[in-house]
Amino acid sequence: MKKASNTARHLLSRLIFPTLALVCLQPPCPGAVTSSVIDSPVVFAGEAVPPEAPLTLWYRRPAGPWVQALAVGNGRLGAMVFGGVNQERLQLNEDTLWAGGPYDPVNPLARGALPEVRQLIFDGKYRDADRLISEKVMANPLRQMPYQTLGDLRLDFPAVTTVEHYRRELNLDTAIAGVSYTADGVRFTREVFASPVDQVIVVRLTADKPGRISFTARLKTPQRATVAIEPAGTLVLSGVNGDAEGVKGALKFQARVRIQPDGGNFTPEADSVSIQGANSATVLIVAATSYRRFDDVSGDPEALTKRCLAAAETKPYAALRRAHVAEHQRLFHRVKLDLGTTPAARLPTDQRIRGFALGNDPQLATLYFQFGRYLLLSSSRPGSQPANLQGLWNESMNPPWGSKYTININTEMNYWPAEVCNLAECVDPLEQMVMDLTATGARTARAMYGARGWVAHHNTDLWRATAPIDGPAWGMWPMGGAWLSLHLWDRYDYSRDPKTLARIYPVLKGAAQFFLDTLVEEPKHHWLVTNPSLSPENQHPFGAAVCAGPTMDEQILRDLFGACANAAAALGVDAEFRGQVQAARARLAPMQIGKAGQLQEWLEDWDVEAREQRHRHISHLYGLFPSHQITPRDTPELAAAARKSLNTRGDIATGWAIAWRINCWARLHDGERTYRIFRALLDPSRTYPNLFDAHPPFQIDGNFGGTSGIAEMLVQSHAGEIELLPALPSAWPSGSVSGLRARGGFEVNLRWKDGKLSNARITSTAGEKCRVRLGETVVELRLHRGETARLDGALHRI
Numbered sequence: 001m002k003k004a005s006n007t008a009r010h011l012l013s014r015l016i017f018p019t020l021a022l023v024c025l026q027p028p029c030p031g032a033v034t035s036s037v038i039d040s041p042v043v044f045a046g047e048a049v050p051p052e053a054p055l056t057l058w059y060r061r062p063a064g065p066w067v068q069a070l071a072v073g074n075g076r077l078g079a080m081v082f083g084g085v086n087q088e089r090l091q092l093n094e095d096t097l098w099a100g101g102p103y104d105p106v107n108p109l110a111r112g113a114l115p116e117v118r119q120l121i122f123d124g125k126y127r128d129a130d131r132l133i134s135e136k137v138m139a140n141p142l143r144q145m146p147y148q149t150l151g152d153l154r155l156d157f158p159a160v161t162t163v164e165h166y167r168r169e170l171n172l173d174t175a176i177a178g179v180s181y182t183a184d185g186v187r188f189t190r191e192v193f194a195s196p197v198d199q200v201i202v203v204r205l206t207a208d209k210p211g212r213i214s215f216t217a218r219l220k221t222p223q224r225a226t227v228a229i230e231p232a233g234t235l236v237l238s239g240v241n242g243d244a245e246g247v248k249g250a251l252k253f254q255a256r257v258r259i260q261p262d263g264g265n266f267t268p269e270a271d272s273v274s275i276q277g278a279n280s281a282t283v284l285i286v287a288a289t290s291y292r293r294f295d296d297v298s299g300d301p302e303a304l305t306k307r308c309l310a311a312a313e314t315k316p317y318a319a320l321r322r323a324h325v326a327e328h329q330r331l332f333h334r335v336k337l338d339l340g341t342t343p344a345a346r347l348p349t350d351q352r353i354r355g356f357a358l359g360n361d362p363q364l365a366t367l368y369f370q371f372g373r374y375l376l377l378s379s380s381r382p383g384s385q386p387a388n389l390q391g392l393w394n395e396s397m398n399p400p401w402g403s404k405y406t407i408n409i410n411t412e413m414n415y416w417p418a419e420v421c422n423l424a425e426c427v428d429p430l431e432q433m434v435m436d437l438t439a440t441g442a443r444t445a446r447a448m449y450g451a452r453g454w455v456a457h458h459n460t461d462l463w464r465a466t467a468p469i470d471g472p473a474w475g476m477w478p479m480g481g482a483w484l485s486l487h488l489w490d491r492y493d494y495s496r497d498p499k500t501l502a503r504i505y506p507v508l509k510g511a512a513q514f515f516l517d518t519l520v521e522e523p524k525h526h527w528l529v530t531n532p533s534l535s536p537e538n539q540h541p542f543g544a545a546v547c548a549g550p551t552m553d554e555q556i557l558r559d560l561f562g563a564c565a566n567a568a569a570a571l572g573v574d575a576e577f578r579g580q581v582q583a584a585r586a587r588l589a590p591m592q593i594g595k596a597g598q599l600q601e602w603l604e605d606w607d608v609e610a611r612e613q614r615h616r617h618i619s620h621l622y623g624l625f626p627s628h629q630i631t632p633r634d635t636p637e638l639a640a641a642a643r644k645s646l647n648t649r650g651d652i653a654t655g656w657a658i659a660w661r662i663n664c665w666a667r668l669h670d671g672e673r674t675y676r677i678f679r680a681l682l683d684p685s686r687t688y689p690n691l692f693d694a695h696p697p698f699q700i701d702g703n704f705g706g707t708s709g710i711a712e713m714l715v716q717s718h719a720g721e722i723e724l725l726p727a728l729p730s731a732w733p734s735g736s737v738s739g740l741r742a743r744g745g746f747e748v749n750l751r752w753k754d755g756k757l758s759n760a761r762i763t764s765t766a767g768e769k770c771r772v773r774l775g776e777t778v779v780e781l782r783l784h785r786g787e788t789a790r791l792d793g794a795l796h797r798i
Contacts, residue, residue: 048167075381101250151221372707407480453513456481659705675729717742
């Protein structure tokens with residue numbers, strides 16, 4: 001991810017760990033539908049009682065800025081719920097509403113220029129190489145397409161001046177946002193959810209006295225669109241998406257809003273619908289675009305929305321709610337976590353975030369962990385697009401970094417918790433995107449490099465663009481597709497499903513073929529290296545970022561070639577190809593320890609002379625996490641070098657970068673350091689009131705990285721064994737977790753007390769043997785599919 005703005009960099013420079021007091025509130029983004037005052041002045045009297053459900057975010061005031069609103073989503077449709085008293089705002093998203101249309105940004109001059117670029121880099125003329133890349137290699141256009149807002153649904157209520165016992169909440173267990181308060185002696189309630197079953201956002205409004213539900217509904221959007229009222233009173237928003245970077249908008253879209261009142265008067269107006277004196281009302285919201293895939297925009301959003309709305313409106317609210325909750329809980333209930341509870345758990349969530357650094361609120365870590373799982377369930381489901389930089393939620397036409405897929409860390413981090421936290425289905429959209437990239441990336445490989453296989457650089461978008469963008473210092477990195485491919489390997493590694501392996505093998509093979517054709521021999525050691533490339537977004541001491549064979553590239557290739565060889569062997573195919581990748585893997589540059597005792601970031605020992613010693617990216621530590629090429633037991637010297645590099649980089653960075661550090665320190669088995677950094681992630685400077693991660697501004701990857709980090713503190717399975725409580729901090733002396741997954745096809749349940757394991761249950765889902773480790777104690781288990789081993793605190797079977 002590119003650098004923060006000047007303002008954000010200034011704020012970062014003021015952070016001193018462990019005391020972090022900076023509150024960063026995200027301003028409205030360009031192109032957002034904004035309202036400076038959601039509610040006319042309202043007096044809030046009487047404090048609401050805390051909700052009974054422990055996995056609930058809750059507040060005693062409506063949201064003001066967008067980062068205070070609460071997120072609901074079904075993977076495809078999303079809403080941010082503000083909970084106003086006199087006006088409710090639902091900011092809406094549909095996951096295929098992006099700017100532009102199908103396009104191919106490969107620079108036709110790139111292939112001819114690359115040999116000269118490579119030679120300039122090998123000659124140490126890095127700035128000259130940078131200039132030539134800028135002139136002839138970078139994509140055209142230089143930027144990709146942004147993800148965009150659909151607009152807002154506004155519900156305007158009769159004005160009140162005083163309300164009592166106001167509470168706004170998001171129940172993670174039901175995936176329902178709620179608002180409740182008393183005004184003029186009437187108790188009003190709202191529920192909002194995005195159903196993955198019926199593909200509709202549902203708003204339910206009720207009162208404890210008859211005839212008291214009145215409001216006017218209208219749609220607002222910054223898109224090129226019109227609002228109409230159909231004869232039956234349905235609000236219809238129809239439009240076309242925006243142009244960007246010279247690429248014409250090619251999508252049509254439509255949203256429909258149907259209101260079902262119980263009693264009262266229903267009045268359609270020019271661009272709104274009014275309800276007066278109803279007992280209750282249900283609002284159904286559907287939306288779709290004409291997007292079918294990256295090269296096909298022939299869909300019919302009108303037919304899609306009509307069909308979806310017609311199916312949903314025949315069902316009573318209770319049936320819609322019941323189906324939604326059941327489907328959510330089918331996945332959400334797979335993992336339970338208990339880290340203990342104190343009275344702090346009964347405070348509003350924004351107060352808990354402000355007080356977390358003071359300690360004594362372990363349940364907030366549980367809430368944060370389950371919120372990360374909730375966000376992944378809500379932004380990435382089978383049939384949807386993958387979670388982007390903001391997951392699913394975006395109020396702008398031009399959000400930060402386009403809210404795209406930044407695949408030099410951020411998209412990968414989004415999916416770090418998916419397998420271990422038992423949400424494998426949520427990887428389906430990522431897998432489909434990678435399949436798409438094999439097509440667009442094959443064009444880029446041929447046209448830009450003259451190579452077989454496929455390639456993607458450091459970003460992609462809805463249209464699956466794969467050429468290098470932004471500039472040489474960011475985009476000239478050919479490893480994005482290779483890294484994404486390894487998430488598909490993880491799908492197999494956690495499940496050991498041969499059908500999964502057969503499905504993903506062509507992806508792995510194509511990614512490896514590209515590098516077999518493009519790796520070059522560096523002149524000093526004769527290692528095979530990438531050239532041109534860079535260590536993501538970090539400048540070396542010679543005035544540029546472009547270089548040959550940065551450490552991260554060689555680490556990713558070591559994993560990619562190893563996965564290809566293992567997959568080919570398991571499938572009994574491609575013996576010759578397997579030999580080629582094994583031979584190339586043996587010639588990759590090794591990881592090296594520099595003169596300061598650090599893990600070198602580049603082929604040469606440049607680290608101590610680099611301009612930014614505390615850079616947010618820790619790319620060369622990919623080998624520590626998410627890879628397992630560095631472990632304290634198997635490679636102690638490299639682990640010590642990684643520790644040195646982490647200390648040099650520092651603990652405090654952008655939100656997502658803090659999350660990466662959490663996972664790295666957990667891999668080094670330092671529970672206290674890991675927890676201290678986790679505490680910084682939950683500081684108000686890095687976590688917004690609605691628990692969204694703050695880069696700042698908002699990026700969702702930090703949420704997912706933090707969730708992954710908690711799992712890594714409790715269970716690790718990367719080193720050929722299942723290690724229990726490898727980085728348990730003293731802040732969580734007693735607790736339990738159930739349903740975490742381990743590589744090899746296992747599920748793990750744990751209980752611990754006073755910092756020591758009480759018991760464990762290991763269940764096999766694939767029928768393979770495993771090693772289980774607790775400190776220096778190791779046992780071997782051979783389990784049949786579906787069999788469970790019960791272990792005591794010394795790993796004896798019971």
